[in-house]
Amino acid sequence: MNTALNVFYPTSISPPAAAAPTQVPILSLRAIRRSFMLGQTSIDALQSISLDIHPGEFLAVWGPSGSGKSSLMNIIGLIDKPSEGEVVFNGQTIHSMNDDDLTEFRSHNIGFVFQNFNLVPVLSALENVMLPLQIQGIPDAKARERALSALIDVGLERFQGSLPDKLSGGQRQRVAIARALVINPKLVIADEPTANLDSENSRMVVELMRTMNRLRKVTFVFTTHDPRLLEHVDRKILLCDGNIANDKVESQHEFL
Amino acid sequence: MNFFNLALRGLARNRRRSMATLLAIAFGFAAITLFAGYTHNVYSGLARQSIHGELIGHLTLSKRGMKREGKLNPERYLMTAAELTAVSKLLYQEPHVRFVAPRLALNGLISNGRASTIFIAEGIEPLAMKTLQEGLITAREVSAGVPLSFIKKLDPAHDDVVELSAGLVDLLHLSIGAQASVLTSTLSGQANAADMTVGGQFNTGNAGSNDKFAYVPLAFARSLLDAEGRADRLTILLDDSNQTEVTRTRLQQKLHAAGFDVEIQTWQELSDFYQQVHNMFDMIFGFIFSIVLTVVLISVANSMSMTVIERTREIGTLRAIGLKQRGVVRLFTTEAMLLSVSGCGTGFLIALGVQFGINAAHISYIPPNSVSAVPLLVDMDSVRIVLTLLLMVVIGTGAAYMPARRASKKIIIDALAYV
Numbered sequence: 100m101n102t103a104l105n106v107f108y109p110t111s112i113s114p115p116a117a118a119a120p121t122q123v124p125i126l127s128l129r130a131i132r133r134s135f136m137l138g139q140t141s142i143d144a145l146q147s148i149s150l151d152i153h154p155g156e157f158l159a160v161w162g163p164s165g166s167g168k169s170s171l172m173n174i175i176g177l178i179d180k181p182s183e184g185e186v187v188f189n190g191q192t193i194h195s196m197n198d199d200d201l202t203e204f205r206s207h208n209i210g211f212v213f214q215n216f217n218l219v220p221v222l223s224a225l226e227n228v229m230l231p232l233q234i235q236g237i238p239d240a241k242a243r244e245r246a247l248s249a250l251i252d253v254g255l256e257r258f259q260g261s262l263p264d265k266l267s268g269g270q271r272q273r274v275a276i277a278r279a280l281v282i283n284p285k286l287v288i289a290d291e292p293t294a295n296l297d298s299e300n301s302r303m304v305v306e307l308m309r310t311m312n313r314l315r316k317v318t319f320v321f322t323t324h325d326p327r328l329l330e331h332v333d334r335k336i337l338l339c340d341g342n343i344a345n346d347k348v349e350s351q352h353e354f355l
Numbered sequence: 356m357n358f359f360n361l362a363l364r365g366l367a368r369n370r371r372r373s374m375a376t377l378l379a380i381a382f383g384f385a386a387i388t389l390f391a392g393y394t395h396n397v398y399s400g401l402a403r404q405s406i407h408g409e410l411i412g413h414l415t416l417s418k419r420g421m422k423r424e425g426k427l428n429p430e431r432y433l434m435t436a437a438e439l440t441a442v443s444k445l446l447y448q449e450p451h452v453r454f455v456a457p458r459l460a461l462n463g464l465i466s467n468g469r470a471s472t473i474f475i476a477e478g479i480e481p482l483a484m485k486t487l488q489e490g491l492i493t494a495r496e497v498s499a500g501v502p503l504s505f506i507k508k509l510d511p512a513h514d515d516v517v518e519l520s521a522g523l524v525d526l527l528h529l530s531i532g533a534q535a536s537v538l539t540s541t542l543s544g545q546a547n548a549a550d551m552t553v554g555g556q557f558n559t560g561n562a563g564s565n566d567k568f569a570y571v572p573l574a575f576a577r578s579l580l581d582a583e584g585r586a587d588r589l590t591i592l593l594d595d596s597n598q599t600e601v602t603r604t605r606l607q608q609k610l611h612a613a614g615f616d617v618e619i620q621t622w623q624e625l626s627d628f629y630q631q632v633h634n635m636f637d638m639i640f641g642f643i644f645s646i647v648l649t650v651v652l653i654s655v656a657n658s659m660s661m662t663v664i665e666r667t668r669e670i671g672t673l674r675a676i677g678l679k680q681r682g683v684v685r686l687f688t689t690e691a692m693l694l695s696v697s698g699c700g701t702g703f704l705i706a707l708g709v710q711f712g713i714n715a716a717h718i719s720y721i722p723p724n725s726v727s728a729v730p731l732l733v734d735m736d737s738v739r740i741v742l743t744l745l746l747m748v749v750i751g752t753g754a755a756y757m758p759a760r761r762a763s764k765k766i767i768i769d770a771l772a773y774v
Contacts, residue, residue: 178675178767199679206677213771217672221364233357234677278676 123190124151125285125318126175131184133170133341144170145181146341152320154285157312159329160322162338168322169290171338175320176288177205189285206235210279212289212308212321216271218263224274225250225259231282249277253307269300276307280317287311289321293328301325358682362689366697369665372658373694379654380698380751381705383647387743388706388735389713390643394636395736400496400729401633402596404560405626407491410479410570412456412590413599414606415625416442419618425587429580430542433459436584442615446591449606451598456483457586459576463539465519465569467527474523474537476569478576479590481509487592495714496730507557507570514574516554522566524556531555541581549579561628591619599623644743648750651698655691655754663687663762670762671770680763687759688752695751699744710735 133145144167152158152175160168173179174186177193186193188208196204210231211217218227228249232242250256253273263271272292279287289308293301305328312319329335337345366373405411417425421432434442434457443455459478464471479487488506510516519529529535531553538548551571559565577583593602603619610617623629663670670683678686710733719728 173768176675178771202674202677202679205675211672211675213672215668217668217771219361219364219669219672221368222361230673231676234673234682239357 122153124187125154125189126152127185127187128174128181129185129187131171131174131181131186133167133174133179134182143341145174148184148341148343150336150343150346152286152318154318155312155316156318156320157309157333158318158320159332159335160320160338161324161329161335162344166338167341168338170341172288172290172320172322175286176209176211177201206231207282208285210282210284210287210317212272212275212279212287212292214291214294216263216268216275216295218271218274218278220263223260223262224255224266224270224277227263227274228277228281231278235282246277246281249281250274252280252311253277267300268296269303272296272300272304273307276304276311280311280315283315284317286318286320289319291322291324293323293325298327301328305331358685358689359693361686362693365662365666365686365690366693369662372661376654376658376694377698377701380651380695380747381701383651384699384702384743384747385705385709387640387644387647388703388740389709389733390640391736391739391743392706392710392733393731394640395734395739396732397636398629398633399734401626401629402622403491403493405622405629406592406596407488408560409626410477410484410487410590411622411625412454412487413593413596413622414591414603414619415588415622416446416591416606416610416617416619417588419616421587421618422620429582429587433542433582433585433587434589438615439584439586439589441613442589442610442617445609445613445615446589446606449602449609451593451595451602452591453594454483454486454592456480456487456590456592457573458588458590459573459580459582459586461539461571461576461580463537463579465523465527466536466538467529467533468536470527471538472523472526472567474519474567474569475564476517476537476571476576478571478573478586479509480573481511483573483590484509484570487590495732508555509570509572510554511572513552513554514572514578515549515551516572517551517575518555518557518570519553520559520565520568521556523569524553526566529553537579539579541579543581545581547579547581549575551575648747651695651747652750652754655694655751656758658694659687659691659755659758662690663758667762667765667770667773670765671767671773674763674765674767675771683763684756684759687762688755691755691759692748692752695748696744698751699747703740707735709733 128148128150131145131148132143134141134143148171160171162168170179174181177186177188180194188204193201219230222230225243225246228246229242232245233239247256247259250259253276255270255273255277258266258270263274266274287308292308293304296304308319308321309331311317323329332349334346334348336343406413418432418434425432439457446452446455456479460476461478462473462475465474484507491506507518509518524530527535533553534550535553536548536550538546541547559568573586577585593599599621603621607619674683713731713733718731720731721728
């Protein structure tokens with residue numbers, strides 16, 4: 100294990116709280132259909148998806164290419180709206196929100212981790228992490244303080260002044276995770292967060308997400324193709340042809 | 356969100372493109388600044404030439420109708436000595452009136468004893484001529500080669516010593532100190548002649564009048580016209596050209612209230628040449644200005660369109676993490692604004708350098724319809740510089756609005772998937 104990350108795995112960490120079915124879901128999808136026009140043809144990327152995501156879950160969505168993983172993640176992340184169905188986030192129906200309200204809502208509730216990191220190349224690691232806070236209108240000094248704290252959490256305080264192109268892929272993704280977590284989100288969406296990383300960095304990134312999930316009780320939903328990562332989630336949802344083929348809550352896992 | 360910082364970093368992202376756009380703005384701004392500076396110098400020179408060189412002063416006061424009917428009925432429209440005294444007294448009560456000079460125009464024939472030709476003359480007191488010409492040539496123009504012989508002089512000790520235009524001296528083969536005769540009509544229509552001595556010569560600056568114009572002492576003019584103590588107008592010199600219009604209005608009201616039916620014209624109204632040149636240069640300036648603004652508009656719009664395309668995924672990311680549509684617009688318009696301001700700043704420095712070079716080079720040229728060379732000097736017209744800066748920044752920022760708005764309307768998932 101990378102020594103820089105040792106700090107995240109104190110032996111005193113309690114086991115993750117299993118998703119309790121009785122809990123009020125953080126996100127509910129009801130009969131979601133998402134179709135796209137491909138030329139003259141309408142393609143249903145999601146057919147009729149219903150699921151609840153509970154607070155504190157560490158959930159993986161997996162399945163073959165074209166199964167609808169990204170479409171589902173976009174809807175869970177509130178950056179896309181379904182063609183049909185209802186999305187309820189924390190008891191609030193999303194359908195009626197206009198673009199500004201939805202954007203504002205996302206900025207306070209949802210963190211994003213992207214496959215390609217999507218860091219702003221001209222901003223340092225610290226400035227990238229400050230960005231969501233500045234968008235919220237938090238003063239620079241306060242944003243800097245919180246961003247630095249987030250960078251410390253992901254073990255990158257030494258690289259706070261580095262531009263993304265001076266960081267390794269794993270480091271960039273950790274900066275992206277810090278950026279996602281700095282707003283204290285209720286939900287973090289990670290679309291293929293390890294797809295561009297080697298196995299060691301993939302493991303580190305998933306460990307980091309898992310630790311944050313445990314320490315902060317942040318709900319993580321991520322997509323992956325990597326079967327090794329699926330061994331370490333609380334719940335995995337298999338998508339096939341736009342439908343949930345399997346939704347399985349796993350028993351508690353030992354850490355990686 | 357610190358849009359300024361993010362925009363500044365954004366500009367540094369594609370330095371070559373930002374630099375190309377910045378230089379387009381800079382050279383456009385420099386071109387406008389230099390042309391505005393040149394026209395400012397020309398306007399200022401023409402204004403000084405009109406007010407001080409042509410001895411028009413800032414304001415000219417005459418009896419109402421003098422300009423139209425004065426030649427047909429001079430007796431009626433000339434001001435009497437009593438009127439001149441009373442009006443002058445009122446004029447001097449005005450705070451900006453520095454000097455008042457009675458004037459008397461005449462014309463007739465001038466002869467060297469063998470040949471004669473027509474002449475047009477202005478009767479003016481020698482002291483008034485000296486005072487009106489103060490400020491005609493600036494120190495910078497003297498250093499740029501403008502001769503002091505431009506200053507016209509009448510001899511206060513001799514009423515029959517006159518200044519003739521260079522073309523007239525040449526036409527009659529006269530020289531300084533030579534004798535000539537003039538023939539004119541008195542107010543009552545009688546022929547009247549007198550001898551005079553050529554005291555000096557001058558250029559009118561205009562080919563059309565340089566072979567017929569003369570300045571004569573006011574006493575000489577009055578004697579020739581048999582108009583003792585009278586004048587056809589009063590030339591008023593102010594201590595501040597900017598007060599011309601205000602003073603005109605005040606004087607009109609004041610003189611009207613005092614029972615004088617007079618009209619007052621400003622130097623701009625009397626100097627057709629100034630107006631024509633002003634209009635022509637304004638037209639050219641507008642033409643150049645519109646071309647430069649078009650270049651700026653296209654450059655910035657093109658640059659920002661490419662920037663928006665290149666940063667599509669970044670826009671998607673920013674939108675996903677909470678930047679509203681208007682935030683995206685603000686981000687890119689801030690970039691364009693910074694680019695425009697930087698371009699104008701660079702352009703100003705370029706203009707300063709070129710201005711220094713031009714002014715130090717002592718370049719001169721002969722303007723159309725002129726008989727003498729004038730120095731090519733460039734001023735800094737601060738009013739137009741500020742207006743140009745504001746307009747270019749507004750245009751530059753506005754040019755980014757459409758691409759920025761287009762960017763803000765991008766569907767987030769499409770933007771994130773952009774490769």
